[in-house]
Amino acid sequence: MKRVVVGLSGGVDSSVAAYLLQEQGYEVIGLFMKNWHDDSVTISNECPWLEDSNDALLVAEKLGIPFQTVDLSEEYKEKIVDYMFNEYEKGRTPNPDVLCNREIKFDVFMKIALSLGADYVATGHYCKKAQTSIEGKTVYQLQAGADGNKDQSYFLCQLSQEQLSKALFPIGELTKPEVREIATQMELVTAEKKDSQGLCFIGKVRLPEFLQQKLQPKEGVIVQIDKDNPIYKTKNEPVLNSREELILAATKITYTPEMGNVVGKHQGAHYFTIGQRKGLNVGGTKEPLFIIGTDVATNVIYTGLGSQHPGLFRKALFIANPEVHWVRSDMKLEHGQKLEVMVRIRYRQPLQKAMLYQFETGMYISFQEPQSAITEGQFAAWYHGDELLGSGVIS
Template sequence: MRVLAAMSGGVDSAVAAARAVEAGHDVTGVHLALSKNPQSFRSGARGCCSREDAHDARRAADVLGIDFYVWDLSDRFAADVVDDFVAEYAAGHTPNPCLRCNEKIKFSAVLDRAVALGFDAVCTGHYARLVRPDPDEPGRVELHRAVDAAKDQSYVLGVLRPDQLARAMFPLGDTVKTDVRAEAARRGLAVAEKPDSHDICFIPDGDTQGFLDARLGTRPGTIVDADGTVLGSHDGSHHYTVGQRRGLRLGVPADDGRPRYVLDISPVTNTVTVGPRESLHRQEIHADRPVWTTGARSGAWRGAVQVRAHGEPVPATVEIEDGRLRAVTDEPLTGVAPGQAVVCYDGTAVVASATIVPTR
């Protein structure tokens, strides 16, 4: 097959590309330029998409003996990921930009262009497994959790449709991270010990609040309890997420002395509501825009749901009501924030994902 290997400049994508070459595919490497003004170097494990990353990807491609290109997708990334991130915070939501990048960039913009250029699949270094359960249906693909639970990325891939999964390759799904680094060293890839990227790639300094302030400005408002009693003030409701405990700077301590958490964010009134941890507990989740990875299901079914990239799955009953996904969990979840994705599993297989909406 003709395979386009997305190479970020990190160890995972380099080894994934190497495995695609070793499997006998005709592989071409591509680095995605996602920033109009990339930094020259990364700050340790923060960010990605720097000039250093592009050079590292090119050097890995040279070692593998494959053609290599840089695709400028900065405009698309800014519109579909960065602007969406800012708009979601302005609406009082908590977005996941990595999930949005997979949906809009890597498996939409990149895959669409790859197919138009005659490639059969896009290969990435994501930790997830693709399973073809029926040999008589080679086009049917299931997305499963990776063997390395600590690195599993099936959650952020839960937005992919069956047709996209059919043209995806995740060669690292059956491997633990330590073995990937050892393999990179054996193959002579200089990125073998390169730190993993953390935090949000387009905020390399890690200052999310400063990033949002530069785009949304500051707007003083109040922090209140569930009864509306003013407890403090803030410079913008976009500084907060549901479930947040630190940085509230409340002037009035709780009567019982226990810490308080963000329960609700209202951008319209610019009010942040706080309260005790137990007020965060939710057993019923409603979510819009469901995406089915293996085809839609009807009626109620038993599975598990996960609401954070590295959260624990919780057993639940899931169904679709009037086009909206509804999940009732067996035990309460804490800090379920609008804008997050809820990803539904059947065992290790991803079934669907949807975007959580405000509920009471």
């Protein structure tokens, strides 16, 4: 009997994952990760970790498996929360869920599981793991989950071969309704529980309030840029594959206040992100205003009218070399190589046709169609078919 530690989160997905592993004959242990107890960064009353850990305990009791809570709040603060504050301060928008998987669940948590004699760590992610043999060596593959609406492979885009080798995703072949159906049949307390929102394992966080705990508000202006501004004349020409054209297409426009008109005030450029339209509090426009640029150095936010404003779109992005990560390390591109792939730049975005170009400084991704709201600090993940090959942080 192989031993598996399941990250029981108190949700329906991990509950059913534990049950399925038990059915398959594994020796299952349930562990709940407590990732938060810093009340100085007040999270609204919807911080449900107590309720979640209780539900996880009830599921473990129902299944008759050993259960304990591990406190990872120190590691979580250092690896996720501090990183988030640093990124926002630089004017970038981090993705804590991707990081939580790489740094907490499949690193700190995995080490605890292995110290308990586990052969594997399992989670309730909607994705699949497969393996193939290349030149006599086992290579692990991360694949999209069977439920197209719930596929979570993107959140695991930073995993390594070593992490994948020890990972199990028991519900990857199921759809969400099928998972709920199993939980109902098994009379698990989580069967009808709503999906958790917000930060990985923390629950709901109102981001502006969360950031205001560490990043002080400072008043600045909101500038509106006209869609017919001459700066957009050459921006979205077709990208060929010369390096100069890739650099031009991937470089974001540097705005200055004199390019537009001041239309309002804000409380800190570091609270806002490209593509955002809520929270600007500027009325009287015939279409919503979208953020097309932020400058944390001068504390100015730049906006454009409507979702089709040219300032929202780019045809290429750049990932610096240290940030390029291959799940399939055997497929890594060398300098001068290119690869046709499908890419998404945010969770749930439909896959986009693109080309990867590797140079000595890093990788350019050139899209067939211009992409809206390419955001620094977020992850771009590239796929071949339903297999996730690699990812990187957008520069």
